[in-house]
Amino acid sequence: MAGNCLIVQSGGPTAVINNSMVGLLDQMKLTGTKGKVYGSIGGIHGLINESFIDLSTLSDNDCHRLRWTPGAALGTCRHKLTGDEVDQIVNLLKRKEIRYFFYIGGNGSMNVAKLIDDRAKTMGFDLVVVGVPKSIDNDVMGTDHSPGYGSAAKFLATSILDMKMDVASFPYSERITIIETMGRHTGWLAAACSLATCQTDASQNLVYIPEVPFHLEECLMKVMQAHEEKRDTFVIVAEGIKNDKGQLINEKDVEFDALGRPKLGGVSTYLQAVIGSETGIETRSIAPSIWQRSSMFLSSKTDVQEAYELGKQSWMYAEKGYSSIMVGLDREENIQHDYVIAYRPKPLASAAGKEKFVPIDWYDEKGNTMTAEFIKYAEPLI
Incomplete structure (x- = not known):
């Protein structure tokens, strides 16, 4: 034609x-x-x-x-x-x-x-x-x-691996580092951060995705336990994580965009304040924002x-x-x-207007990490 x-x-x-x-x-x-x-x-x-x-x-x-x-x-x-x-x-x-x-x-x-x-x-x-x-x-x-996706996943996994090496330079620092990834309804980017985990990892790694409800009390318990064991904790959160009622974790602070969707971002700073206040452990937050999608x-x-x-x-x-x-x-x-x-x-x-979610059986809810099936899926992409 x-x-x-x-x-x-x-x-x-x-x-x-x-x-x-x-x-x-x-x-x-x-x-x-x-x-x-x-x-x-x-x-x-x-x-x-x-x-x-x-x-x-x-x-x-x-x-x-x-x-x-x-x-x-x-x-x-x-x-x-x-x-x-x-x-x-x-x-x-x-x-x-x-x-x-x-x-x-x-x-x-x-x-x-x-x-x-x-x-x-x-x-x-x-x-x-x-x-x-x-x-x-x-x-x-x-x-x-x-x-x-593969490039953003590689950026996040590489960045976290680098940060882990930096943190490992300070024995027994026992800090909490919260990293916020993009992901309005899906946790694919947060899940990619699990690629930076290895068997000899001295720090604790917790990944939270929107497909599974976020439980603050369980998170607090895990970071406090790691603190007692003199281990650092990396908490990776997708920007759209929700509680068991389906509400955004920082819902009261959320505004809306031109399409009527919540303007996400800020969950890491919210959790930094809450976790730091509840535990007394030194806590920092990092939001790669558009950097994760723009790093050639x-x-x-x-x-x-x-x-x-x-x-x-x-x-x-x-x-x-x-x-x-x-x-x-x-x-x-x-x-x-x-x-x-x-x-x-x-x-x-x-494909029009539909979303593909992270399969629930690719997420270890007890350990708050990704399973071997996800690793097998994601590794070739990066």
């Missing part, structure tokens, strides 16, 4: 999101695409305000540099689309003769892509819509893991390569006539037990 292409980056950036865009561009050049290739400036805002850039002007050197540049090069935003805006976007795509629409983003972005896809069908506009997953939260359905220096080679290949595969499927899909990564079983990934089309509806 002849026509122009449009690439959109949406949602939170990652260290490798630009690799998917470059993969798309490289594969288009390889197959000799005749139409124009546009990029939407500022994600949805670019779609609403008709703010596009011609990506065909990028040189090979530009594309190579973008592969090692974190953050969304096209720009991104968070915006809740109205029905009128969806109509406006589809009419714009028709006017610009855009027939291929690639949406790089997480589960919310897949929902936006589906809204545009559905409206195009209703309006009788022949549009190929392909979702390209990315998420440091690793919560996109229909894919074994999301590009962006600590990016995972696997993550970089997969994000790039995902972009290439997305164009290959579009060329074959696939539409209303998201291209997912499937982990292939093989007798050598090697890590092998296949890229396959999944119905866009299967």
